[in-house]
Amino acid sequence: MRELAGQAVLQGRPELAYDLSGALISRDSNDLNAQLIRSRSARDLGYTGKATAHAKAAWALSRTPSEKYASSLAMAQALSSAGRRTSAQLWLRRAVHHAPSDALKARAARDFRYVRSQNPWSTAFSFSVAPSSNINNGSRNETSELFGLPFEFQLEGEARALSGVEVSTGFRARYRLMSTPTRRRDLSFRVSHRTYQLSDDAKDIAPDVEGSDFATSSVFAGISESHALSALRAQARWDLGIGGVWYGGDPLFHYNRAGIGLTKPISKDARIDLGLTREGQIGQGRREDATIWSARLGYDLTAQGGDRFAMSVGLTRSSSDGDYLDYTQRDLSLRYALARPIGPALLDFGVTLSDKNHDRSAVSMDGRDERSIEASITAAFPGLDAYGFIPTVTFNAERTDANIDLYETENYGIQLGIRSVF
Secondary structure (H helix, E strand, C coil), X not given: CHHHHHHHHHCCCXXXXXXXXXXXXXXXCCCHHHHHHHHHHHHHCCCHHHHHHHHHHHHHHCCCHHHHHHHHHHHHHHHHHCCCHHHHHHHHHHHHHHCCCHHHHHHHHHHHHHHHHHCCEEEEEEEEEEEECCCXXXXXXXXXXXXXXXXXXXXXXXXXXXXXXXXXXXXXXXXXXXXXXXEEEEEEEEEEEEEEEECHHHHHHCCCCCHHHHCEEEEEEEEEEEEEECCCCEEEEEEEEEEEEEECCEEEEEEEEEEEEEEEECCCCEEEEEEEEEEEEEECXXXXXXXXXXXXXXXXXXXXXXXXXXXXXXXXXXXXXXXXXXXXXXXXXXXXXXXXXXXXXXXXXXXXXXXXXXXXXXXXXXXXXXXXXXXXXXXXXXXXXXXXXXXXXXXXXXXXEECCHHHCEEEEEEEEEEEECC
């Protein structure tokens, strides 16, 4: 009877499979295969509540990886059919984790991508811990010249670089309002918080300072839309949003943002990306208002072996009555990601060069000029995959040279985190 019920499912006869599996369960409610067949046939008949209940019963009976894989898939399929796609994605991650072979793992990951594409909701959490030699972006120097005077001033407290540990958390969500083959509109929401724990050395340098004094929180809500331009074989987009930033627990500024962009493939493996953004910042407390225009040109290439190369150049112009917010900045970023691991790790290399110029400065009659270089190496460990997540370690190094000693900085750090592999 169990064999006949299974064949009925495969032959598209869910009524027969439902009745036969029901008889098997009446005989023995611990019949795992009967619970799986009844869940599948109930789903095919539109009985999504019963499909979920029998998949849950199958999961409770599962002992081996193969059984847990099969019952996880059954639960995911039942939940997806009921419109509960976010819950279905969680069960598909469970199926990935218990998959008894690479082929079945790939199948579950493929099903996850499909359900995600059909889900109007998308959510993601982030968490990282990052020891750093300079959590406050303080000067690497102990003294500094001011106003071109022929002697130096001693830098103390938080003007100096303070070492410690950064703890960062974040949440983002997206809701798809509309989707067609050529057009998509999304609502998005993001919130993040970053705080610090000072090292003993930092406490000696700045005894009156706490790590929470440098804590940063932000919130953002926006709407975006993309359009496929068939004539240009490109995709255009626009976005609007509002948000706010808090520093040390106090409001720093509120802002509104508008942007447009264009992405165009230039070959089978390469594309270019253009973007233009305007941000209006409304300062809180003693902070000045600012208007910031940013333009960026990017190029992405996927090599034949799967390695990825990305390059972008950007120009930013900020206008403000505040000397420190009135500047022009140019930057060049390069990134190379390997498709195959070296030993246990997948490696991703990045470097960014930037030049920043302030026409005016409160501490110098010659303005303020800065040149920065930032390099990073990220190692991800696919062999430690758990539910589709793998640990990552990022090594960062950053140095800024300036015509004013106060703004010369160095920062070395390690960031520990996790990321999804699909």
